[in-house]
Amino acid sequence: MKIMRARYSIILLLFTALPISAIVEFQDGQPVEMQLTTDTPLESETPDKMASPIGKSSAPDGFTNNAFGDEVCERLEFGQAMPVITTQEDPLPSWNEGPSKKAIIEFVMRITTEGSPDFVPMAERIATFDNDGTLWAEQPIYFQLAFALDRVKILAPQHAEWNEKEPFASLLKGDLKAVLAGGEPAIFEILMATHAGMTTQEFENIVKEWISSARHPKTGRLYTEMVYEPMLELLAYLRSSGFKIFIVSGGGIEFMRPWAEKVYGIPAEQIVGSSIKTKYEIRDGRPVLVRLPEMNFYDDKAGKPIGIHSHIGRRPIAAFGNSDGDLEMLQWTAAGIGPRFMLIVHHTDAEREWAYDRKSSIGRLDKALDEAKAKGWTIVSIKDDWKRVFPFGAK
């Protein structure tokens, strides 16, 4: 296996973020489930079998709640009047009244009012959203990391050599401390063993299978239910206001694409993320793309503006994040000419979700919090600004 030394950052991001205090509970060859056993759901309502949060959110009058609405129309050539957002309607019913909600709505009004000096033509209404911690939760570990750990367990029977070979042997024994002692190469090997070596189609199938069945350890919900209801409303509001929405995530682009359209209404071509290299091959007379154990692009921190420029080719006028990994995306967005909107989701609600910021190993929010305060960016406090957090649970 070819080990590239150039780009370990994403791996470090994923793996060194593991809270060690949690890891030591892993035992008896069950590194994930032992620790991440479902306990009391965060919200007390009985879980239902909701496959997708879309369709559950309550759309305000006058708003289409079809997250796929842009699919219906975006290829047509015929002009059409924009839906008028009046102040009588509430596009964000899960948001408490307050400065955050007010700032969002005022920005949208400002850039969509024709004749206003701040009017922005539709083609330039680009909004970029981080995913982990911004659109869906990221505790107790990044969900893609849960996927990787699950995959090691699933693949272990086909890899008898892993019982003797590090870092897999330690991982399968539940000794994640020993795994981490192997440093970057060990971590890289786990990531590549679970994300590379198959065709892109095979990987898509693997992700679809996992995402439709794996359960969050804390709530027992599907991971796709661990999305933030207020953010789904925000996506719908921006979409209905003429925005084209992109995900710009440090997570793997091919990990997100199989489910993001269904969950967020964001199509594959509007997702930007980290990637590994692929290789074009003819197998049995048919072309395939094979995923290689080599980093291609690291879409976090300074990588986010680069990913935005590469994929979108336009500067966003609005950007949404939750951690220091989003700082450069927010700076890049803020530096454009004309009206801009920068927002940070601050995880302040230990009861309904999690509370963490400057000292968290996952989703650390430190420098970006300072800069947001200094520059007057909108800081959303989940505890104060959101009436509800997830699509499930009490209203």
Add this chain to the structure above:
Amino acid sequence: MKIMRARYSIILLLFTALPISAIVEFQDGQPVEMQLTTDTPLESETPDKMASPIGKSSAPDGFTNNAFGDEVCERLEFGQAMPVITTQEDPLPSWNEGPSKKAIIEFVMRITTEGSPDFVPMAERIATFDNDGTLWAEQPIYFQLAFALDRVKILAPQHAEWNEKEPFASLLKGDLKAVLAGGEPAIFEILMATHAGMTTQEFENIVKEWISSARHPKTGRLYTEMVYEPMLELLAYLRSSGFKIFIVSGGGIEFMRPWAEKVYGIPAEQIVGSSIKTKYEIRDGRPVLVRLPEMNFYDDKAGKPIGIHSHIGRRPIAAFGNSDGDLEMLQWTAAGIGPRFMLIVHHTDAEREWAYDRKSSIGRLDKALDEAKAKGWTIVSIKDDWKRVFPFGAK
């Protein structure tokens, strides 16, 4: 200057394709204009000052000819009936009746007829187009190469050292043979000196300035007028049939974006191309992306399916090219499940355009022509299939 040895192919593609018989005419420090002087226009009509071909093409009844139509509508959430393409209308008036035109229209009918087993939902109607030789001309040299040569001349006064330093000294003396004798490193240095070292915004401005003023050596037309009228009609036809259209070109992504939206109606985020690396920096308190002299991605041949997968994340159902550089894109498209359409533009018209294929150093069409014939892909003969070639000239 950092020289990466990994990816010279694109440079070779651009530069070794130069017909030497043409090059030797370069003299007296005027390597480009001496050779590429305007002579008799290909078509005899007096040139007019058309900035963009859009709006000139004759739209059939019932068709919007606004290439930016999708910009107006694509962000809206409201569903809308598709425009009905009836057989009474001719969506491709610049195409002669024949098997190529028939195949295009039959394919579009087939996949847009609701209730048909071959119906394709709109989200999956992805079409990819090569650019050089498919949407605009590529003779006598790739237009991006003409740009690079023009840039060396323009930059020379700021680089006194170039008078002594190869490969610039030879290039400025018009001795391109000596330049080519320097091999790949010499060629790479010219490309990087003209495409790297500035911010992305600066490069965009440079391209815009060039594309709005530089003239094609044969016709005296702006390069953006050297687009194929029948292909503009095809773009409009597909767009009005619910397709999302992407350019997938071996050319530079940042070379195409500044003008492709105006000329083709294809927005920046739907352009895939070759790229160099960029670096995020704060300059004078403002973030910029600096273009580095290092290849990032080579979007030609086997790179095209990789670029498609990376940017679009869906397999096209229709692909359009003209050279061996498009073969893998066509194979990748053909290998999908369900109805597919693969088309090759064959340059067969020495009178109205150029005639070249298997032995051309530019836009070589050899293996892909054989495969197209073997697999029954549509092969367009410009001489036979197109009533007119460019938007200017006699109808």
